[in-house]
Amino acid sequence: MGQNQSSKYGEDVELQRTNSAIVRRDLEKEFKQYFNEHGRRGVPIGEIRDEIGRRGLSSSIPQDRFDELLQRADRDSDMFLNFDEFLNMMARASESERSALSKTIGVAIENIVPLRMRQDFLANYTCCPPPLFMLLISIAEIIVFVVYAGELAEKGDPVTATSGVPMYSPLIYKPRRRYEAWRFITYMFIHQGYLHILFNLIFQLLLGLPLEMVHKWWRILVIYLLGVLAGSLAHSVTDPGIALAGASGGCYALIGAHIAAVITNWKEMNYKCWDGNFCRMLLSAPVRLIIFVSLAGADTGMAIYRRYFEEIEHRIGISAHIGGLMAGLLLGVPVLRNINELPWEKTLGWVTLAIYLAGVLVAVLFNGLYKGYPLTDWSPCCP
Structure with a gap:
């Protein structure tokens, strides 16, 4: 026993x-x-x-x-x-x-957040988890572009550097079919020529991947898609007679998000940047701010020229640029990672979130109540 x-x-x-x-x-x-x-x-x-x-x-x-x-x-x-x-x-x-x-x-x-990472913004860059969102959304946009380029070629309307828009697509935003709500998002998959998609891809990969490495893919997904939505809503309010295509709303949301990150992480981005380290100086907050503001200004100027002065068959609206930029700026404060959040930054985040939501609400009401839109096309097809 x-x-x-x-x-x-x-x-x-x-x-x-x-x-x-x-x-x-x-x-x-x-x-x-x-x-x-x-x-x-x-x-x-x-x-x-x-x-x-x-x-x-x-x-x-x-x-x-x-x-x-x-x-x-x-x-x-x-x-x-x-x-x-x-x-x-x-x-x-x-x-x-x-x-x-x-x-x-x-x-x-x-x-x-560890003390070292709170002091040094660059210490927060990591590939764990890997920055996959911008890569996947870019691949999806390329696939859609190639499919429609093939269809347009068969119709005798081949895509060129600056032309070739599948106006019949159920993805493009068209004022006459704005009741099809998905178009306020899916227009980002349609592009006008090779240069249009090329520049958008370069923009969003160069801007989006670094953001994902610090702030993680789910935050960038939220800002990108809500920037696309803000872009189409801004377009529908200011330029209701013109179709909308391209991922510029999302790209400009990334620029706005970078500016928001600079505002909320100004001190951390300047950590040891003036100690003779050239790379740190190039990545400091003032240099970042100058670069992003210059990018937004130069590309918006080009878009304005193409919209109002260049002779092309199908004109594409530009308000999505500004709408996306403002969405990224307003949402970047509360959504992106703030390395060392101060009380005033938290308050600012709530304020900017409220402004974004108010803007979306006004735009949605405008779309539902404004009588000056082109007559709605209720036909089952998309001419």
């Missing part, structure tokens, strides 16, 4: 060790990378408390129990939590507490 009990005890100990190893492996896989970013000392406990305070503590753990676990985990009492201390805290917690802690303290640590 004694031998059986000893064997049972040994099996229980071995099972506990196995479970502990599995838990440690899972925690290392999920959280160790975030602790590594903060260095050997770890994450400031005060910032963990502040971040959890903003997000709310899980109801599965009473506040006093959470404070106890956090205090006992900080074995050297330096008010920092490193990865080993985090593992000990998770080991002391029950299974239900461990699950709740993963959803609270783990998320908090993931969102706390």
